[in-house]
Amino acid sequence: MKQVKITAVRQTVYTDLVERYENPMEHPCDVAVGQTWVSTDGTRPDGLCPEAWETMRKFVEALARGEGNFFDGWMKNSYSAMVSCNDGFRPMTFHIERID
Numbered sequence: 001m002k003q004v005k006i007t008a009v010r011q012t013v014y015t016d017l018v019e020r021y022e023n024p025m026e027h028p029c030d031v032a033v034g035q036t037w038v039s040t041d042g043t044r045p046d047g048l049c050p051e052a053w054e055t056m057r058k059f060v061e062a063l064a065r066g067e068g069n070f071f072d073g074w075m076k077n078s079y080s081a082m083v084s085c086n087d088g089f090r091p092m093t094f095h096i097e098r099i100d
Contacts, residue, residue, distance in 0.1 A: 001041040003099050004063045006048065006056065008035045009082075010093040018089045031092050038099070039064065049092075052085035056096055059083060063098040 008031050022028075031052065037045035042064035044053045059070065059081040068079040075081060080097035 001064045002066060004039040004042070004060045005097050005099045006037045006039060006045065006060070007095045007097075008033050008092050009095050011090055012093075013090045014088075022089050029087065029090055029092060033092075049085065051087070052092060052094065055085050056081070056083045056094055059096055063096065066098075068098065 011029070011031075011033055029049070031049055037048045039045050039060050042057075042061035044050070044057070062068070062070075063079060063081070070078075070081055077097060080095065082093060082095055084091040084093045
C-alpha cells in the first residue's frame with residue numbers, strides 16, 4: 001500500500017445561504033486552507049474531518065492501492081484527485097495525491 005497526501009486547498013463560503021438557512025454555529029469547520037494529512041494504507045488520518053473523509057475515502061483508498069487515472073484522464077497527475085466536502089454552506093476543496 002502507498003501513502004496518500006491530503007491538502008486543504010480552498011474553501012468557498014456561500015454567505016447568502018448561511019444567512020438564509022443555517023443556524024448560528026461556533027465552529028462549523030475546523031479545517032484550515034494549507035492544512036495537510038497523510039493517509040497510510042487508505043485509512044483516515046487523525047484530525048481529518050470525518051465528513052470530509054467520507055467524500056474522499058474511495059479516491060484515497062484507490063490511490064493507496066496504486067490505482068489512478070480517475071474519469072479517464074481527469075487530472076494532470078493521474079495519481080491524484082480534487083474533491084470537496086459535502087458542506088453546502090462552506091465546502092472545503094482537497095487535493096489528494098499518492099506519495100512514494
